[in-house]
Amino acid sequence: MSRSDLPSHTCTIARASAQVGDEWTLLIMRELFLGTRRFDDFLRLTSMSSHLLSQRLRKLETQGVIRREPYSERPPRHEYRLTEKGLDLWTVIIALKQWGDRWLSTEDTPVQIMHKVCGNVVRPHMICPDCGERMGAHDAEAKISEPFQMERQAVRRAP
Template sequence: MPPKDADPRPCSIADTLDLVGERWSILVVRELFHGVRRFDGIARNTGASRDILTARLRKLEGAGIIRRERYSDRPARYEYHLTEAGRELGDVLLMLLKWGDRHINPDDPPVTWTHSCGADLVPDVVCSACGEPAREGAHSPRGRGVRPA
């Protein structure tokens, strides 16, 4: 429990982690990126129990990251699809993949993505103005979450 006088820094990273910052939510999004749309396939590939998976799917749907589409009336069955907001999480997942391949599985990366041009996809974060890698040119942040040291 944070101290009573704690005043956490306002931060979109923290807000995002509140929504998708636990294992099962991220793995659901991963499976949808891999084209797995149905509950049983998502459960099998993530290892999540049915109750945890149901809760995470509802949370992601409520947040507008995924949407359900009925594919069977009797019994009622649904497929899950990423929304635009969910598809944008792909950039985050690709950067996690790159980091994990470099620092956790450097000798045997488990997955390689291919770009539409046919080359292996190696994601990077670059400045939209000059194209330089972000980590080499990032400076002090600005905004409501910035506090003096």
């Protein structure tokens, strides 16, 4: 099975990976959250090739993660902006950032998060909505649904 089959997986992590799980797409998402809107800026700030950038932007637009908005008629110009679907990836990018800050950096973080509501620079984290306690890998257990478990049993027994 190839990368192009990922969107058809039952697992939503596989499906999400297929949409945004590659190096350059994640870098584009970073830029979008930092406020970058134009082709040339993405190009310089990510230092990716223009070929790849236009491919990825097209893909993200098709998926509804970003939208093109015209900001000038003559010459015809437009900018790229996050849709609600795209904005909702914030948690993923922040989680990745915190992990990178913690495990891959020696210096201070290059990007801080400010909470507009309270005005503080913060390091957001995940909590359990029921008991309100902080949550991590150690206190979570994955429960696989019946149909998905069956599907997995089948492939494990396969040739």
